[in-house]
Amino acid sequence: MFSVNHQKFMEMDELSLQKVPYFFVIDFLTENVEIYLENEIEKSGLLIDFQTFSTTKNKQELHKKIEWKSFPETLESFKSGFDKVQENIRLGNSYLTNYTRKTRIETNLTLEEIFYHSNAKYKVFYKDFFVFFSPETFVKIIDGKILTYPMKGTIDASLENAAEALKNDKKEKAEHYTVVDLLRNDLSMVADEVKVDKFQHIDFIKTQQKDLYAMSSEISGNLKTEFRGKVGSIMKKLLPAGSILGAPKPKTLEITLNAEGYDRGYYTGVCGWFDGENLDSCVMIRFIEKENSTLYFKSGGGITHMSKLEDEYQEMKNKIYVPIH
Structure with a gap:
């Protein structure tokens, strides 16, 4: 259904076996895999700001009042894909499907300004084509141990007892259990002694529009010999990322492509920094892309049999924000 770029994954393996540092960017369908050696990053037009690695020199000041408008599709339009997803869940073809949309936005910020002034664990500005500010780690590899931190479930932080409500929400809980289970299975393909170290950890995310709580867990294992x-082989085995696709993977991918009806491109792909020893990578979410001169924000959420149309529509809209404050 989609072509994997085997050659590039082999190149990644060769570099990581030789302990050569590099940065990589992989799109959602693993068709485009880009590799940048450390000395190539700057001239490539990439700006990177990870917790462990950054190419940014100095933070620039922002001397303007932020203008931000989004133009979400109608509920009816959102419903047509949502219904396709729910129908497939009802038929037993999937038990969790991530359904995403693209929303036109207008702002007086450039993509580069969004990169510099957003607060997030992972930020990349890609050649004036897209920018993202992701809170979600994909996998880390530290001394032969692989860790992943699936993030599923968000809630408006201004609601009463929001963190508790998120932890105890039946639908969000079921979704989180499913993703943890899926990623535990995924990790077992490349690691032994896989276990869940932290479950349902709540993170606070501050934004210009509204504050959110998000739920994540930590899963770890020891890499198989x-x-x-072999960073490339690991990525090839684990992608697309379970948290932004659903389960079971092959059928859910088919459902997603049919229901969404647009090209995700790099959105929900992954990128990462290999420092010669260890790896830190993230899922490319909270994502703004430029098409001609129009900006689009891509966002969505997990759908299960318990999902309610209005709630999912609202969650998709909640995620259209910039974490600048």
Whole structure:
């Protein structure tokens, strides 16, 4: 259904086995895999700001009042894809499907300004084509141990007892359990002794529009011998990321492509920094893309049999924000 870029994954393996540092960017369908050696990053037009690695020199001041408008599709339009997803869940073809949309936005911020002034764990500005400010780690590899931190479930932080409500919400809980289970299985393909270290951890995310709570867990394992030092092989095995696709993966991918009816491109792909020893990578969410001169924000959420149309529509809209404050 989609072509995997085998050659590039092999290149990633060669570099990581030789302990050569590099940055990589992989799109949602693993068709485009880009590799940048450390000395190539600057001239490539990429700006990167991870917790462990940054190419940004100095923070620039922002001397303007932020203008921000979004133009979400109608509930009816959102419903047509939502219904396709729910129908497939009802038929047993999927038990969790991530359904995403693209929303036109207008702002007086440039993509580069959004990159510089957003607060997030992972930020990348990609050649004036897209920018993202992601809170979600994909996998980390530290001394032969692989860790993943699936994030599923968000709530408006201004609601009463929001963090507790999120933890105890039946639908969000079921969704979180499913993703943890899926990623535990995924990790087992490349690691032994896989276990859940932290479950339903609540993170606070501050934004210009509204504050949110998000729920995540931590899963870890010891890399199998045949995957040690092979970052490309690990990525090839684990992608697309379970948290932004659903389960079971092959059928859910089919459902997603049919229901969404637009090209995700790099959105919900992954990118990462290999420092010669260890790896830190993230899922490319909270994502703004430029098409000609129009900006689009891509966002969505997980759908289960318990999902309610209005709630999912609202969640998709809640995620259209910039974390600048």
